Amino acid sequence: MGKIILTGDRPTGRLHLGHYVGSLRRRVELQNSGEFEKIFIMIADAQALTDNADNPEKVRQNVIEVALDYLSAGLDPERSTLFVQSQVPQLCELAFYYMNLVTVQRLQRNPTVKAEIQLRGFSENTAEGDTTQRQGIPAGFFTYPISQAADITAFGATTVPAGEDQEPMIEQTREIVHKFNSTYGPTLVEPEILLPDNAACMRLPGTDGKAKMSKSLGNCIYLSDTADEVKKKVMGMYTDPDHLRVEDPGKVEGNTVFTYLDAFCRPEHFAAYLPEYASLDELKAHYRRGGLGDVKVKRLLIAVLNEVLDPIRERRRHYEARIGEVYAMLEEGSRKAREAAAATLDDVREAMKINYFDDKELIAAQTQAFAEKIKNQE
Missing domain, CATH: 1.10.240.10 (Tyrosyl-Transfer RNA Synthetase)
Known part of the structure; x- marks a missing residue:
């Protein structure tokens, strides 16, 4: 089996230099290296909606912004499959099955989840009248590591280029893969993270000196x-x-x-x-x-x-003058992504023994068993 990449970004705003040095620049280099059999680059709009449910238009508008950033940075739709997460429904089904393999306590210990909850101002115990924090953590946001595991495994990714802040997420994906394969038999591929090779690129600080460049902190230099x-x-x-x-x-x-x-x-x-x-x-x-x-x-x-x-x-x-072509490229990439994810989902259903209508041996055996039962009752 050849090496496969899966990576992506949430469309909550334009991409900045932190994205570029942390992952995007490396994606382009890997794409052009010819080292990988397949490269899947995802615009994670479904994940972005987990903490932007009250502002879907923000996510909708930024899908095209992120696509433009991808293309302008040098990603080539002829060599990389660029797709939109919400247009691949197989990812939701995989995530649903994986939820049974992860405890709430394990999710609570994930350092990336804890950091993102704090960054976005979520709180389970906001005092009455306190408007500095958002009440409650959306379940979809809390289960982000499970969703990410579905994204990675759906395409058989062997490699995930990402910044060091994503290491706990990739580790949890590996745990889910191990648990699934131990429970149902060898089915899923265990991924490895590919970190930036320049220490300064691991986590580029914001222009204000804060530890991380972040759209929400307003300390970014954007690619555009x-x-x-x-x-x-x-x-x-x-x-x-x-x-x-x-x-x-x-x-x-x-x-x-x-x-x-x-x-x-x-x-x-x-x-x-x-x-x-x-x-x-x-x-x-x-x-x-x-x-x-x-x-x-x-x-x-x-x-x-x-x-x-x-x-x-x-x-x-160049691409801003050809927006229709950009959408057509995303539509075709999403079609290819659905095909790849559907093949993995078929394997998962078979391993979990829930492929009832495809299992002709099951149908034949049960047909025979019930025929013998009826005969014995006569």
């Missing part, structure tokens, strides 16, 4: 941002709060600008934009000993980011 928007956001980036004067020694660790340079900067960028330095290490050394201002470093980052984003912006303009 203009050059002027990127400049404005970088110039307002969090740096070393103690680096008050140019001559002061500065800290590189925890300095958001340098973290971004770690994620995006290449040696050739210095020859193009800052030739007085041979490398990023040399730039960091100067910053640490003092005499290098934040503005100069930020200008380098602006140039680097816009070099990365310019071809993405150009491809986005």
Whole structure:
């Protein structure tokens, strides 16, 4: 069996640089490597509705935004199957069966689930009159790890490119696969996570220095941002709060600008934009000993980011003029995804012995057994 990728994003907004370095850039590289037999990229609209049930139009509008980001980043529908989660009903059925293999207590221990519940302001015990938290956790949101296991296993994925924050989710998928195969026989494929190979890309911080770039925190640089928007956001980036004067020694660790340079900067960028330095290490050394201002470093980052984003912006303009074609591509990708998921679901039903109408041996054996019963009663 060849190697297969499954990954995706929730359409709750446009994709940002955190998505790009955490997974999207790697997806494009893997797609172009020819190493994988199949690549499935999912727009997880059904999952997005679990905490946006009161705003379905937000999800609806962002499906096309995420599709445009995928295409502009370099994903190719001829080599990767791009599809919409809600258009593959087999995923819901698989998730329903997997729910019997996971306890509530296990879901409660999932670090990613706990973090996302806190991030979105859900609470089971909100005080009366407290409007700072949303009352109750939707069951669909709480069971996200089970839904994700269905997404991954439906396509026989061997590899899931994702950021480190998703490791607990992939581990829970592996647990579900192991439990299913132990209970019903070898049926499902156990996936492995593929983390970014650059430590700075593991979890790109927000422009405000917060631990994670997040749409809900408003600290993102989007793939679709203009050059002027990127400049404005970088110039307002969090740096070393103690680096008050140019001559002061500065800290590189925890300095958001340098973290971004770690994620995006290449040696050739210095020859193009800052030739007085041979490398990023040399730039960091100067910053640490003092005499290098934040503005100069930020200008380098602006140039680097816009070099990365310019071809993405150009491809986005191309597809924005062909929205009908983008929807047709998603429709065809969803059809292919349904076919693949249906084959897995057939295997699951057979393993669970609920494929009643396909099991001709069962029907024949029971026909014979009841015929003998009737004969014996005569």
